[in-house]
Amino acid sequence: MINFTKVHALGNDFLLVEDNQEIQADQLPALTRLLCERHTGIGADGLILIKVLDFDRGRVSFRIFNADGSEAEISGNGLRCASAFLFHYQKVPGNVINFETIVGEHLTELISRDNNHFEIRTDMGQPKFSSKDIPFDDGSEHDFIIDYPLPINRKIYNVTCVSTGNPHCDIFVERFFPARIEWHQIGQEVEHHPFFPNRTNVEFIRVLNRNEIEVLFWERGVGETLASGTGACAAAVASILKGLTERKVRVWTNLGTLIVEWEKDKIFQTGPAELVFEGRSFI
Numbered sequence: 616m617i618n619f620t621k622v623h624a625l626g627n628d629f630l631l632v633e634d635n636q637e638i639q640a641d642q643l644p645a646l647t648r649l650l651c652e653r654h655t656g657i658g659a660d661g662l663i664l665i666k667v668l669d670f671d672r673g674r675v676s677f678r679i680f681n682a683d684g685s686e687a688e689i690s691g692n693g694l695r696c697a698s699a700f701l702f703h704y705q706k707v708p709g710n711v712i713n714f715e716t717i718v719g720e721h722l723t724e725l726i727s728r729d730n731n732h733f734e735i736r737t738d739m740g741q742p743k744f745s746s747k748d749i750p751f752d753d754g755s756e757h758d759f760i761i762d763y764p765l766p767i768n769r770k771i772y773n774v775t776c777v778s779t780g781n782p783h784c785d786i787f788v789e790r791f792f793p794a795r796i797e798w799h800q801i802g803q804e805v806e807h808h809p810f811f812p813n814r815t816n817v818e819f820i821r822v823l824n825r826n827e828i829e830v831l832f833w834e835r836g837v838g839e840t841l842a843s844g845t846g847a848c849a850a851a852v853a854s855i856l857k858g859l860t861e862r863k864v865r866v867w868t869n870l871g872t873l874i875v876e877w878e879k880d881k882i883f884q885t886g887p888a889e890l891v892f893e894g895r896s897f898i
Contacts, residue, residue: 617898619650620700621657621891624692626841626870628891630659631700634666634676644684649898651682657896660837663693665701668715673707677714677721681836688718689780691739691844691884698723699733699888718780731890739845739882742852743778751776753810761856767804774805775853779882781835782815783849787857791821791831795839802833816843818850822859829867842868848882851875 617638620631630650632638638646647662649655661681668674679693680686694714701707702725710725719740726734743749746757757763760776765784775785784805792798802817817833830850832843840846851864855877866873873886 617646617650617896618893619657619896620893621659622696622699622888623891624695624842624844624886624888625868625873627692627843628659629679629690629693629696630657630662631697632662632664634664638664643680644686646898647680647682648684650896656898657894660834660840661687661690661693663690663697665697667701667706670707673709673712675701675707675712675714677716681834683836685836686717687781687836689716689721689845691737691779691846691848692842692886692888693844694721694723694737695733695735695844695886695888698725698735698737699731699890702728702733703731703890716780726885733888734885735888736883736885737844739779739848739884741880742848742877742882744776744856746776749776749778749782749815750812751782751810752812759856765805765808765810767801767808772801772805775856776815777849777852777856779845779848779852781845782811782813783818783846783853784811784815785818785820785850785853787820787822787853787859789821791819791829798831799833799839802839806833806835816846816849818843818846818853820850820854822854823867825859825861826863827865827867828854828860832868841870842873844873844884844886847873848875848884852877852882
């Protein structure tokens, strides 16, 4: 039996599980697939495993698994969801949490709270652009990948690639696709393209003006998601790199907005997270 809390950030939903239960490490991929299945399980885009390491200093370990059972490096929305849980149950003191992830430390700060709804600002760290850091491997080394002609299904898509702790491939469009199946197919093919050895997340970006963009998200190991925190960061950074927006960008998702700010060498993201329900799973 596993205790969990369902949390979402703009529809990107997660099962929050504390790492003080009888869960074997080698069971996590299979357990995640079972719990995240939307028809026979609880249903979610992923599972987050957290453990308070130091209460007084607000240090918390953070691991995240995609719905397909693969472990991801980090999740912007996931960090906010974990923060909402920890703040709600007062498992850390104060308004700041220091998360330890497999790609380094990330701080979150509580901005406001209205019952089970939280507004949280996250230090998302430094974006990386080289082919080695993303990673992206076409046989050559690149310091930046901007408007790279990537062949997909007998078409060429100009892509811009960014790492925000995990790999992202950004495709700019003038208008979104009339049929969902069309961008789903492109997203799936880009995710599994051989140039991305660790697979990749994919964003389809429509620039609205110098301060706003609208994004569709295809998430590695999940498929379509209503929002993505690291994806919103990557989309904003790609827009800034291409000179299409200012360095503070409002990112529109299906269910609301995130604010992304690229300040000097770091990205900061502000957005919501909401606790939905808690329960026990017999899986």
